[in-house]
Amino acid sequence: MATITSIFPVQSRHSRFLNRLLLSRKLQLLLGFHLTIIFPALAIWGEAIWNGADSDQLVTLFAITLAYWCSLTVLQCINQLPGTLGYFLSIPVTSVCFATLFTMLRLMSFEPSETLFLTSYFLTASFSTVGYWVAQHYRELKLAVVPYGKAPSLCHIPGVNWHSLGSPGLDNVRVDGVVADLYDDLPPEWEEFLADCTLHRIPVYHATTTYEWLTGRVQLGHLYENRYGSLQPDEGYEMIKRYLDLLTILATLPLILPIMAITAIAIRMEGPGPVLFTQQRMGFQCQPFTVYKFRSMYIDQQGMGYTENNEDPRITRVGKVIRKYRVDELPQLFNVLKGDMSLIGPRPESMDLAHWYQKDVPFFHYRHVVRPGISGWAQVEQGYAAEVDGMNQKLEYDFYYIKNISFWLDLLIVMRTIRTVLTGFGSR
Incomplete structure (x- = not known):
């Protein structure tokens, strides 16, 4: 008997090994760590630092490493929110993180290297800004849309490369995810297609949820789907x-x-x-x-209750x-x-x-x-x-x-x- 994968061949957009390697956040963090901390430290202090670094040098290395990690972590968390442009936020976030760590060291009577701090700050801000700018301009989100229920109405939302499906298959088109109205009564072949997507690690998103994380809004007409309990604040x-x-x-x-x-x-x-x-x-x-x-x-x-222009x-x-x-x-x-x-x-x-x-x-x-x-x-x-x-x-x-x-x-x-x-x- 034929398997589902043979009937509905699908592939994730970044499933190739080289894609996964280049897009790996761990690899990017490691590369950035060497570019913004290790290489500047070797250039400023030389190899002698690894043999006999004093306490201020060690504290400086620890502080800029922490500032680097905090900067990229904060940017990563904020960049997941709707309408966020990471390259606009990278400089202010990096500035606050590095300035906070530098000030704390001074208050604790340490003498951190200002040269290394400034160099690492500049490189971290540049690295994160360029990285998010490239991601924004060359990695546009690409989503396939199942033509049932509310899913097709999302195709008007800008900033996404929408791919409307006419049959249950991607036809060798690589996408970041598939959007479907999971509350609609989908035909069996489309349900099998969505199961196959999940099997091949292609995310399947519900239409209402997709609308929320793309627009930053919860539609009033579909509020019943969220249930009042899910709208309770933490x-x-x-x-x-x-x-x-x-x-x-x-x-x-x-x-x-x-x-x-x-x-x-x-x-x-x-x-x-x-x-x-x-x-x-x-x-x-x-x-x-x-x-x-x-x-x-x-x-x-006296004036009217509302204004014009x-x-x-x-x-x-x-x-x-x-x-x-x-x-x-x-x-x-x-x-x-x-x-x-x-x-x-x-x-x-x-x-x-x-x-x-x-x-x-x-x-x-x-x-x-x-x-x-x-x-x-x-x-x-x-x-x-x-x-x-x-x-x-x-x-x-x-x-x-x-x-x-x-x-x-x-x-x-x-x-x-x-x-x-x-x-x-x-x-x-």
Whole structure:
């Protein structure tokens, strides 16, 4: 009797030995270790280091090795998240890792080699940037699509080389994976084809899951597939997250308080009215709380509930600046200290808007299963949204964050928030 593999011949895209060798992360780490640490150390100190290295030299080698490993590990974890370009993040991540290790050594009264540190830092940043750039431009994801259910609708998503299948076979086309609607009633020959793909180590992805990791959103129309239990956030990480919030705020207050003082003076000098704006908003588990912001609007002007073309006559001159660079959000750090909010999470809506959205947006209140945040996944991906259509998309981002909440996702949001502050993306 013929086997399945003879009926449906398939091959993984990178199944050849040379492909597996070149794409091996362990080999890349080993190659990078020699290029960024071993060779520079030999060039600067010579072979004498291996015979009689002093304590500072040994500590320097250990520190740059740790910084190198941390840099590539962090980049690897973040690069797996949707829409991430590793070559854009390699320099800031490498800079933070090497600067942190160098500072720690100085605080511990060691005298690390500045020349070797700088050389290794430059080579690590260059190695990771070039590596991720090559991977991004010459290793485009290639996915085959089974023509049943929701799977074909994914072919409009950019950044992927889609290969639509007309029959249960790849016809010698090498792909990174196969996408199928596993909840659809597939014909027996297609089920055998998917089994054969698994046998040959070609990943088979469910259509809904593929949509999530390609777009960073959870579709509201298919929320029932996720089950409410799978959208429960990690309670263990929530405790760690609360500690990190407090630690970050206490560490940065000396830098932030002068900015807040200057902002308060500018608001007071521009015209009458309070410095702070307060409003009741819906928070954790649908409990109302009072949010604090710097006032950015005139107190004696009326306007429509929504703006057109990002223009609003109620916003002051100072308000336009502090809104663009998110300075108006700084008083919310005290909301975080009180426990009303977190640094990262879905943005809180006013009570009126929250009740209004609940009538028109399915599952809206479920976003309150976590603490609201000063910045969030929807803000860095989408920007400001007010209308129902925009809120639907925003809610898809919020649900993705709740489902995949983790340190690495929060770290990516922090990085993109810094970009947002510098560029003014999504302000109004």
